[in-house]
Structures are given as structure tokens and as C-alpha cells.
Amino acid sequence: xxxxxxxxxxxxxxxxxxxxxxxxxxxxxxxxxxxxxxxxxxxxxxxxxxxxxxxxxxxxxxxxxxxxxxxxxxxxxxxxxxxxxxxxxxxxxxxxxxxxxxxxxxxxxxxxxxxxxxxxxxxxxxxxxxxxxxxxxxxxxxxxxxxxxxxxxxxxxxxxxxxxxxxxxxxxxxxxxxxxxxxxxxxxxxxxxxxxxxxxxxxxxxxxxx
Numbered sequence: 001x002x003x004x005x006x007x008x009x010x011x012x013x014x015x016x017x018x019x020x021x022x023x024x025x026x027x028x029x030x031x032x033x034x035x036x037x038x039x040x041x042x043x044x045x046x047x048x049x050x051x052x053x054x055x056x057x058x059x060x061x062x063x064x065x066x067x068x069x070x071x072x073x074x075x076x077x078x079x080x081x082x083x084x085x086x087x088x089x090x091x092x093x094x095x096x097x098x099x100x101x102x103x104x105x106x107x108x109x110x111x112x113x114x115x116x117x118x119x120x121x122x123x124x125x126x127x128x129x130x131x132x133x134x135x136x137x138x139x140x141x142x143x144x145x146x147x148x149x150x151x152x153x154x155x156x157x158x159x160x161x162x163x164x165x166x167x168x169x170x171x172x173x174x175x176x177x178x179x180x181x182x183x184x185x186x187x188x189x190x191x192x193x194x195x196x197x198x199x200x201x202x203x204x205x206x207x208x209x210x
Contacts, residue, residue: 029152034079043068046065047107048081048104066084078147079146080127096121102120105154112164119149180195
């Protein structure tokens, strides 16, 4: 089917004809319970991305980060992720309330592979294990418990193609500061100077405060 910007793929058969069959090793790599290496990866990972979708299909992908091991392994097929103070939009959490399916992508800085987990999530306002999630004296606001339905290690190609972990390719100043971006793309009552102060050194001090 021709669309405004090209020729669309509109069936699974068309897609498979274009991509080819799944490679046997890729098809066989899915697991449903945590391997010891999965546990070790989670213990070393300080960062993940949580993807969610509401019942109406609207989607969200949200980053979560804390000291390595912030995701707790509760048993062979259940993990828990703490929530810290944020902007209170709660897009992903609202999605979970209407559709529990989630996708997680765990990174370890410098590693070009990732650990992928798909499953069903629920939100908890409190649990005994919250005491194990304390960082700098602060318990989590809530946790996301995920019953694992699929887990596997993902290959390195995307990270290798992007040179993501090569500092010589980094250019963080290619765009203005975050404060300037905010001032340019949305209407705010704060002045640029006030936004620069808000996102400055004091921002680090508020990471775990309400």
C-alpha cells in the first residue's frame, strides 16, 4: 500500500518476506525464569527503560535509574523496581493500571548487550522489601512488581552501530542546556535564569526528596 512517505508493510507475511525467517539461535533464546546470569546482570545494572501501553494503545517509555542492583529479584520469576520522586506525570503507571503488560530493557554502562524482560506488572504502595530499596535514607514511593513472561539477552548491534559507549563520539553540547530547551519549547512562568538554577547543582540534592 502506498502511503504519503513510501510503501507500507501491512501484513505479517509481507514483513516476514522482507526480513526473512527468524535465526534459530534468536528464536531459542527466550526463557521464562531467571538464570543466575540474569540475576548477576540485574545486580550490576543501574538503569532500565520501562515500556508500557494503555488499554487504548497509547504508549510510554520511561527511564529508571538508581545505584546498581536497584531492581530486586523477589523469586525466580518476579522482580520489583522502585519509584523515586519525579515530575508526577505517572504516564507509565497509569498505563499499567489499564494494561499490565510491560517491556523492560536493562543496560550496564560500557556493555553493548542488554537484558530484555517482558511480563505483567502491578503497582504496590508498600511491601516489606521496601526497606531493602532505601537509598540515602529514602524509601521508594511505590514499586512495580513484574511477573516475568519472557527474558533474554539482546545482541550488541544497535550499540555498536551507534558507538554509544565511545566518549570520543559524544557531543553533549550539540544542543542548548536543558533549561534553555524547556524555555524554548514550552511556556513557563520561570525565567531562564530561574530554570538554570533549578536544573543546576541543587537538582542533584533533590534526587531523593519529595
